[in-house]
Amino acid sequence: xxxxxDVREDVSVEDxxxxxxxxxxxxxxxxxxxxxxPDEAVGGTPTAADGDTDAPVADPELSKLRTDLDERTxxxxxxxxxxxxxxxxxxxxxxxxxxxxxAQVAAELLTVLDDVERAKAHGDLTGPFKVxxxxxxxxxxxxGLTSFAEVGDAFDPSVHEAVASGSSADVDxxxxxxxxxxxxxxxxxxLRPAMVEVxxxxxxxxxxxxxxxxxxxxxx
Numbered sequence: 001x002x003x004x005x006d007v008r009e010d011v012s013v014e015d016x017x018x019x020x021x022x023x024x025x026x027x028x029x030x031x032x033x034x035x036x037x038p039d040e041a042v043g044g045t046p047t048a049a050d051g052d053t054d055a056p057v058a059d060p061e062l063s064k065l066r067t068d069l070d071e072r073t074x075x076x077x078x079x080x081x082x083x084x085x086x087x088x089x090x091x092x093x094x095x096x097x098x099x100x101x102x103a104q105v106a107a108e109l110l111t112v113l114d115d116v117e118r119a120k121a122h123g124d125l126t127g128p129f130k131v132x133x134x135x136x137x138x139x140x141x142x143x144g145l146t147s148f149a150e151v152g153d154a155f156d157p158s159v160h161e162a163v164a165s166g167s168s169a170d171v172d173x174x175x176x177x178x179x180x181x182x183x184x185x186x187x188x189x190x191l192r193p194a195m196v197e198v199x200x201x202x203x204x205x206x207x208x209x210x211x212x213x214x215x216x217x218x219x220x
Contacts, residue, residue, distance in 0.1 A: 099144075103186040106145045110184055110192055113137070113147075117182065147182045149194030159183055161193045167202035174200050 116133045119125045125133055148159065155162065155174035163180060171177075176196045183194030 099187060102143050103189060103191060106140055106143070106184070106186050107191050109136070109140065113140070113184075114181065144187050145191075146185050148185060149176060149179045149183045149196060151176060151179060155196070155198045159190055159193050160196050160198070162198040163195050164197040166197070166199045168199045169201070169203055171199050171201050174198050 113136075116125065116137065119129070119133070153160075153176040155176055160176065160183070164178070166177070168177075175198065176194075177199040178197035179194060180197065181195035184191045
């Protein structure tokens with residue numbers, strides 16, 4: 001027979017939740033004889049006060065993978081930039097080497113061009129010899145060789161070598177009046193300066209008579 005004095009231990013509200021018409025999932029918590037018991041008291045879902053349950057949990061392994069990926073991407077970008085610079089440097093060096101070789105060959109042929117110029121000045125550049133000379137000049141011009149120095153050019157000591165000088169009232173400043181030997185460039189490089197006679201301005205000098213072939217007479 002049940003002893004009314006017998007007291008059961010470890011009895012919780014949850015044990016008799018169904019007897020009172022409520023359960024852990026009942027909205028608004030458990031109600032016992034008109035008393036509403038919050039969900040927290042019966043072990044319900046934690047509220048925002050227990051912490052932000054929506055905050056993502058940091059994964060150390062994922063963070064490490066992302067860090068490794070950033071490092072590898074940075075390494076790849078650096079290697080790509082270094083390779084591009086290397087290719088540009090190699091191409092530049094190759095072009096410089098080819099240009100230097102061409103300039104050296106052209107420089108060896110300058111004396112031949114001088115002979116062609118003298119033959120032309122004396123009227124000896126005719127027939128088959130003229131054809132060969134023209135082809136040689138065209139070929140050298142095509143690869144980058146150009147001549148300079150003409151009568152009337154302003155004297156430029158960086159490209160002209162003055163071997164004779166004079167004065168005249170007919171010029172406004174130092175002027176090339178005779179070309180004794182042409183100068184040549186290969187690209188921007190001066191292979192040989194021009195050998196010239198220079199006439200400087202002198203207001204007191206007597207103007208030359210054109211009939212006398214004064215300053216301005218060209219020579220080769």
